[in-house]
Amino acid sequence: MLKVENLTVAYGNIKAVDNVSFDVREGEIATLIGANGAGKSSTLRALSGLTPYGGSISYGGQDLRSVPAHGIVALGMAQVPEGRGIFGNLTVWENLKLATWQRKDKQGIAEDMGRVFDVFPVLEKRLRQLGGTLSGGEQQMLAVGRALMSKSKMMLLDEPSMGLAPMLVRDIFRIIADINRAGTTILLVEQNAHMALSLAARAYVLETGRMILAGSGKDLLGDPRIKEAYLGGQ
Numbered sequence: 001m002l003k004v005e006n007l008t009v010a011y012g013n014i015k016a017v018d019n020v021s022f023d024v025r026e027g028e029i030a031t032l033i034g035a036n037g038a039g040k041s042s043t044l045r046a047l048s049g050l051t052p053y054g055g056s057i058s059y060g061g062q063d064l065r066s067v068p069a070h071g072i073v074a075l076g077m078a079q080v081p082e083g084r085g086i087f088g089n090l091t092v093w094e095n096l097k098l099a100t101w102q103r104k105d106k107q108g109i110a111e112d113m114g115r116v117f118d119v120f121p122v123l124e125k126r127l128r129q130l131g132g133t134l135s136g137g138e139q140q141m142l143a144v145g146r147a148l149m150s151k152s153k154m155m156l157l158d159e160p161s162m163g164l165a166p167m168l169v170r171d172i173f174r175i176i177a178d179i180n181r182a183g184t185t186i187l188l189v190e191q192n193a194h195m196a197l198s199l200a201a202r203a204y205v206l207e208t209g210r211m212i213l214a215g216s217g218k219d220l221l222g223d224p225r226i227k228e229a230y231l232g233g234q
Contacts, residue, residue: 044079091131
């Protein structure tokens, strides 16, 4: 579904991502893990058309080089950004409705709104509340719900557990698994390596912009190098 070849992202003379290649198959959860500064978010920004890059990215067999960011969303790939990126001065309903601006299928929009409320019942209760007044966990739910409203076939999740209490982290990962089972392919960028590897079919490890390891989530979870570097030796 997604194929990345020799991806390079540079900020001036600094290479944030250096010659990285990976792919994500339709229907799976794949994860990119690594420490701060490893190049994970820069990779997602390139995939979403938000930053210039070298190499090639194709989605569903289509080269994304000349596709603008809004066009990538229209193709069915949406990002839930680090820090949630909701519009705090808009209501929950307005945030969700905003994601449908490219859609013409009113019936489909209504059905997807119902799906969001099935997954996140609290959002229906907060429908007229300003996004900026929601709790951190609720804002994360709103960010994921907004991506669902864009009718995304593939979701790029950037640090969905950041800043959340442990109980909410478990809830968010459970919801990610539910969304995947319902048919959405997911690329997960996450510092909580244990949760990410437990969930993902395949995993890729970035270190200072380079791909250093790849394998199944299960295999990497048991890899001594991963345990030492990312799981506190457990």
